[in-house]
Amino acid sequence: MKSAIRTRRPLALAVAALVGIPLAISGCGTTASTSSAEAVKEISVMDYYNNEPDKSFIGDALTACGTKAGVTIKRETVPGKSLISKVLQQSSSKTLPDVLMLDNPDLQQIAATGALARLSDFNISTADFAPGVLSAGTYKDKVYGLAPTVNTIALFYNKDILAKAGVTPPTTWDELKAAATKLTSGEQYGLAFNANPTYEGTWQFLPVMWSNGGDEKNIDTPETAQALQLWTDLVKDGSVSSSALNWTQADVKDQFMAGKAAMMVNGPWQIPALDKKTTLQYGVVKIPVRDSSQTAVAPLGGEVWTVPQTGSKARQAKAAEVVACMNSDENQLGMAKVRNTIPSKTSLAAKFATDNPKLATFTDLIKTARARTGELGEGWPAQATKIYTAIQTALTGKASPADALKQAQGQ
Amino acid sequence: MSLTTDLAQAKSRANIRAKARAKSGSETTPAGEASPSPRSRRRKHRERIYQWLFLVPAVIYMALFFGYPVVKNIVMSFQDYTTATFFTGEAPWVGLANYAKVLSSSLFSTSLVNTALFTLGSIAGQFVIGLALAIFFQRKFPLNGILRSLLLLPWLLPLIVSSAVWRWILDKDSGALNRFLGGLHIVDTGIPWLTSTSLALIAVVGVNIWIGIPFNLTILYGGLQEIPDELYEAGSLDGATGWKAFRHITWPMLRPVVSVVLVLGVVYTLKVLDIILGLTNGGPANSTQTIATQSYDLSFHEFKFGEGAALGNVLVVISLVFAVLYLRASRRSVDE
Structure with missing residues (x-):
């Protein structure tokens, strides 16, 4: 008797489900198809x-x-x-x-x-x-x-740390490298950005790539290689933690807020969090360009x-x-x-x-920001994957920036 | 749950009956049973209907939730299935193009090797530690039960939570592990657990071992409990204690359970996705990219659903090999 009850239940459930599904579907149908006259x-x-x-x-x-x-x-x-x-x-x-x-x-x-x-x-x-x-x-x-x-994204800097070190906010790559080296000491890194293997890593790299004349259609170009060389140099000389390879933009903000990074690449959506820490004095400048004659091109978000x-x-x-x-x-x-x-x-x-x-x-x-899909449209995701793959290859030292870009573009 | 038990009951009943029939067939048939009366035939007929009724819910369930997705995935892997397909329903047939593309990609060999290393490493670690703990908990000591249930904790935590915590523990600069090692003066500079191409896979395997220990511990502990104490008593009289007892009593008795644990472990590990995504996203430089993460990337980040499905099917075939091994092993143990 016990087993009979047990066996009947799934059957009953199945029947209820079979009866119920069409009812639910027809229910949806009537609400969705409101006639245009109504x-x-x-x-x-x-x-x-x-x-x-x-x-x-x-x-x-x-x-x-x-x-x-x-x-x-x-x-x-x-x-x-x-x-x-x-x-x-x-x-x-x-x-x-x-x-x-x-x-x-x-x-x-x-x-x-x-x-x-x-x-x-x-x-x-x-x-x-x-x-x-x-x-x-x-x-x-x-x-x-x-x-x-x-x-979009820009360069945030910690006013107190920069003032103490006598560093002014950088505007060119050379200044950025010099400032980042000078600001690195003990547990404090000069700069934090994210270079993780997701579209976020690509997004943070776009300002240096685009400002230097690089283009997403073909990343195997000297301009993009120069930009990737900058990212690589910063990680290699220790002014950016190699953890950047795994950080998200939220992690980058946490590092900056904890005083473990003097500067960071990030967006305005972090401002409410930054403002909560009243002791933190920060400023925002454009992400540096290689040559002061270049215009900063930022990615649009x-x-x-x-x-x-x-x-x-x-x-x-x-x-x-x-x-x-x-x-x-x-x-x-x-x-x-x-x-x-x-x-x-x-x-x-x-x-x-x-x-x-x-x-x-x-x-x-x-005013001058560029949309990621502006040139490639539906082709953007595939190319964005190539860009972050190249970044990761170069930053881990598996290949030189130029070779990493060449490999990725060829994939 | 009840569906599967019903199915199992129905099956075992059918088995018993089949065996009984086979037996009666081999013996000299008594005159009465040679031609069954119409009444008993009707009863048999009714029983057959009941058997089918037992099976129907399970069959419907399997077809709906296992059959359909598998078939759909196979079909998808032969199509150029894009985001547009969802709206228009059009997916041009491309034959083996998706398979050719994913199998010839330079990333495939990396993923395949990583998948193999990840699976082997995880299984070896989980099994050895799980077995050691299971044997340890065989002894009677205070708090045994509480400790054993605490060890289940990794299993109960949502994977996304454990990977977030481990990501923090393994951080190079402020992670708990490096702070601990630094405090003991074992290392001077932070070890880049998750950001070095040579360490990341090891770190990910380590976390997966931690997650898999409870499963191995629980099943193996259950298996150990089944071994009758008399065997050990008899063995000790003949001088089999300690390692000898393990080698000649525990291991042979535990073998069926071991094969179940290992095969299920392999199948579970091959498809691990969330832990890797949570810890490294397949990085750095694809050093923790497995077939599962690559297939996920293709489908849900690059929107190449056809290629993602093709790679997914490759993984299904690999799992299937182990599943068949498991079925054969379990059939043998039943026959024994």
Whole structure:
């Protein structure tokens, strides 16, 4: 008798599941396929701002934009790492949200699938956006996403340590090497950056590579080799810990905050953490260039807002209204200020920089910042992998910078 | 869980019946059983239906959660499967191109060697330490139970947590291990555990050994408990104590358990992903890149799902070899 009960249960479960699945599916279907004639009351949004305070800042802006467009916002925040797999899953089950946020280097990848709508279809103005921001949101000459605010990386320095050593913030590679050597003593390294085998390692290398005239299309060039030589020299002479090979940008910030690195390469999103330590006096300058005649070219970071192809014109129109509203002047300034990011519109930059002196260097860099996918589009991930592979090969001493780049490019 | 027990019960029942049938067949058949009455035939028929009913949930479960992904992965490995495929459903057939590409890549040989070293090193370390601890805990001493359950801790921690902690312990400059060694004046400068191309794999293997000890300890301890005390008593009368007792009593009695532990260990270790991703991300300069991490990279970072699937299948085939070995070994031990 006992065994009979036990055996019946899985059967019953299986039956319940079989009956339940179609019910659940049909349930989803009815809510998703709102006919275009009906008034749209609710818009679904997906983004990866799942940590405070960004979560609330973005949430509030979305709610306000929803109210303006006459819809309520049904928002879902997912961890950054799982956003793309979630988007791919949703695009195959045709359940994409009405408004979707993407990290800018992923935009072309997703736009190439055909899952996104062109913003020009909805009369969203792209006037005045910084060229780098537009190129990040563009796939095959059409704009698919817009970023209200963006970011990049620069050189943070510890004012007290530099003053004590009599070092001024470096502007050229030679000055950087000299300063880093001078600032290295005991447990303190002159500089910290990250060169880990992920896209983050590539991202931190781009400023020196691009400023020196290197290009991602072909990394086997003397310009890129010079840049990689700089990174290699800094690690080899001990002014950067070899732990850089395994650090994340968050680790780099921790080293800087603990006084174990006098300077660091990092972005403005670290500012709230740095400001929590009131004894820490820091300044921000552009990442040095090889020759003082060169212009600093920084990589563009930030998230773009897009309107996926959900099949309902009415919903897409409302979604576009929300995306346009998120990118309004008012929202750009507000979000940039609270989130320590930079407004995307060049006309807002001057005023923003004077109002927020801490972000002035970053604001200046955004004018000339370059999007990672600007040249290669969907081909970027493969090339970014080659770049970090070359960095790791050179920094571990397995090959000279020039050879490491040659090997990686040939792969 | 109950599904698998049902399946096992059904199977063992079927086995017993088959054996009984075989036996009755070999003996001279009594007149009564030569032509079974219609009633008993109906009963047999009903029993067969019950057997199938027992099997159905398990078969559905297997088809849905094992069969489908495996088939899908094999199909995917022959396709140019990209991000666009998810939206359009179009995945052009490319034959063996994905396999050719991943197998001829210069990284494949590195990953293969690393996978072999990682697996061998981990298994050897886990097994030897696990067995030593299991034998140690055979003795009766106070706090034995508590200590033994504390040793399970690495198994209970989420892997992402343990790898984060180990990443901190093994840090070159401020890691606990280097501080400890420095404090004892064993080393002067920090050892780059995770950032040296020659040490990183050793460090990763070390962490994986730490994680795998509880599994080996638990299973081997269970196996040791099964060995009857009388054997040791009898052995000691004949002068077999200490090493001799281990060599001639413990080891032969433990062999079936050992083969289970080793084969399962190999299969579990081959597919280790999160520990390596958490500790080194395959670095520095690919010195901890294994087939599993490379396949993950291809699929989820470079969006080359076809190539990722092809490499994943290579790993499945390697695992399968060990799984077959395991099945053969376990069948033999049942037959014995």
